Amino acid sequence: MMEHLLEVNNLEVKFKLRTGELTAIDNVGFTLDKGERLGIVGESGAGKSVTGFSIINLISKPGYISGGEIMFEGKDLTRVSEDVLRHIRGNRISMIFQDPMMTLNPVFTIGEQMAETILAHKNISRKDALEISVEKLRQVHIPSPETRLNQYPHEFSGGMRQRIVIAISLLLDPAIIIADEPTTALDVTIQAEIMELLLELCEKNDTGMILITHDLGVVSQVTEKIAVMYAGRIVEIGSTENIVANPLHPYTKGLIKALPGSRGTGEKLYQIPGSMPNLTEMPKGCAFHPRCELAEGECFSKVPELIQRGNFRRLAACHKF
Amino acid sequence: MHRENRLVTINKLVKKFDISGGFLDQLKIENKKIVRKKTFVHAVNDVSFTVNKGEILSVVGESGCGKSTLARVVVGLYSPWSGEIFYKDKRIDNLDGSQMLSYRKKMQMIFQDPYASLNPRMTVKKTLEEPLRFHEPSISNSEIEEKVLYVMEQVGVNPKWADRYPHEFSGGQRQRVSIARALMVDPEFIVADEPISALDVSIQAQILNLLMDARDNFGLTYMLITHDLSVVEHISTRVCVMYLGTVCEIAPVRNIFSNPLHPYTQALLSAIPKPGVKKKEHIKLKGEVPTPIVLPTGCVFHTRCLYADERCRREIPKPLSYDNGESFVACHGVEEKRI
């Protein structure tokens, strides 16, 4: 079997709080191949962003990785030194955030920031670095990149800023881009453009992508594989088409059925009762059981394993399959 | 449509915000002379439409298109710059505070952010009692209590939690409380400003269902402000598409989605990502949304429109009415049958 580009196994992230330790992510595992695009879907608090951050070990205190491994290019990223990680971050694995201003520094011009990023990882001249920057800005379809290079972030619109962030994330031709809700703050027409751009660039450079989002529509457009997260665990993972057309886990089923547009105009929508449990009051057994119509027996006592279900290469964590 | 069916009518509504600052900031040098010049944000420009009894009129558009401002002008949070607002047949935009009170009861609003729309220092019970005590000072305590419990049950909040504070609730529950507060005074017309966009996917369906239930049980009419077109398609009867403070198109929901006329509506609809649909071609607009401080001449959309010609740049398009006056489209291209 071919080795995966990224392999996450049994990842566990905990938060130290005054009331004790909370498990934010439990037993999360997935793989990503070269050029593959994976969507991590879930609601706020499901642990999808924490998963994304933990891949490059960017979890801020009081959180920490308490178990599992993250294999990337032959190294376990949970065990390597901060120096090695720094070399990987932004260089081999880059990240795009929801708010472009988290990446862009308002007091430097775009050009300075881009050159800085390149020079931190590569031993080339400043002039060459700026040339690469212009090239990347052209790739993200920013008109007249030579002049735009000398402008400050506030001189760009929201959509343009996100393009620049994408250009920065591409500067060093990373193997993986982790995009955390990259279009949530943008309008639909701009969202469509940004997603199209991301897709185009990933395909062209054979870059792997992990797209973290709550929007099943966005995920369907660009990814090949989806992992659905609920309360810190992956409840279902499989190919995008399969999951959207034929979800196995009751939570995924509910999510898809609950989308407006899945039923006729004006009809009542399917609704999953209740809301996702807080990390502090996680139910026993399957975390979804208080909201699940099918829950019975061991659903109340035993956490279901994520195992192969159905014909396709699908994994689901549910006792009632 | 019959006159008596009209609930809220707005006519040539304009809202500008003065952002020129103090006197000294307003002074500018022009032609070597100092002139005093004010700067305005043109949030809503000459908007007219009618909301009919029992319908859900959705106002859609991208951020900065003035839809939230429009909502706030309609419920009286902002006073209009010019134009008229009618409730049934009574003009209400020029009423003073005490005259307005009886209309306040009829028109309520639901807000976007369930974390900011409830007073964090008031229990759910206090939040719900307050509007009723204010509008019906004669009502007895037991009646108030009864009503609070009834409305809480209607919106799906456990009445046992009446003494809790907002921070003890989840986002979805807070939004339910917020809806309950609006329902306490028996309104007829509710303006909902992005009521589900801050909520999680699995909670959105719950709140949409609640809004539809409340319409049936309380006989409500909604004006729904949203950017989420799949919600619009599901819930509304008519849709009003706004761009840069101007109405592009108003039409019944099935017409908008099956046969959008205005080029902006077409672009907007083509951009919605649908679950289970791989990437599809969407209409790419040129350029970026202009600032509402300096509006483009002529049609506000011409700088981005793929069909714009000389007339579009010069002349503001008039709303073209069809379908018995139920639908409008404001586009020279449609009028000339170019599009």
Next chain:
Amino acid sequence: MDKWKKFKESYFLYSFLRDPVAIVSFIIFLFLVIVSFSAPLIAPHDPYDTSTISIMDSEIPPVWYGEGDDNFILGTDSQGRDMLSTMMYGMRVSIIIGIGAVALQAFLGVVIGLLSGYIGGRVDAFFMRLADIQLSFSTLMVAIFISAIFQTAFGVGKYSEYAVPILVLIIGIAEWPQYARTVRASVLGEKEKEYVEAAKVIGFGSRWIMFRHILPNTLSPVFVISTIQVANAVMSEAALSFLGLGMPVTKPSLGSLINLGFEYIFSGSWWITIFPGILLIILVLVVNLLGDWLRDVLNPKLYKG
């Protein structure tokens, strides 16, 4: 009972118990308040009762010196008053003036800040310029100015009779801009929130919205500055008294005691100045430390709910 349980589980108590500085400060503060307010009951002498004071007892050093007297543990001042008792009474005066002045500052500041922030426009411009002007003088200068006017207007005798309320008034008026600015800033933040819009849609009047909805949500910073302002007010009072514009010698506060003893410090009677001085420093320090802790707890960025 329910409230007590909630309090026991609260973040407030938790962070207090985790912070030894706060605990020690609180215990000292509590001790000082109890001692000063029960002074008439527990003080060994009554410094206000002239009949018990004998000039023969003046300038007796503390008890651990050879010339000391068991009756006067910390010695006596130049008028023969027991230092310990006088300090206890003096601290009571200082605390009363401090808290009274802060109550007045807070009242003025909160009302003005609320009006400025909520109404905005000219009201805001007027009050904030007034605050700017007042802040461009030092507090002490304003206070000296006002108290000098009072003293000349009413005469020194009348002034000493009403010294406490007058000092409260002086220090209260001198420092309202602190509150007004803080409250205004948080009102500006709160009034944009949707719950305020919701209240407007219901039809409530401005006064109701300001006092019932916005005010309770702006009180956290008011509590924080209040502690620090109490310390400041005690210091201001001490400074005024030291300059001879505060409490009269017959009813000394800590400040006037320090002033009183200052004349004798070079003649060897250091205790008349040093003991009240140390007490003043401890009092102001613990109030400030408590204020720091409170600011950390109530910081809305760190503490939610």
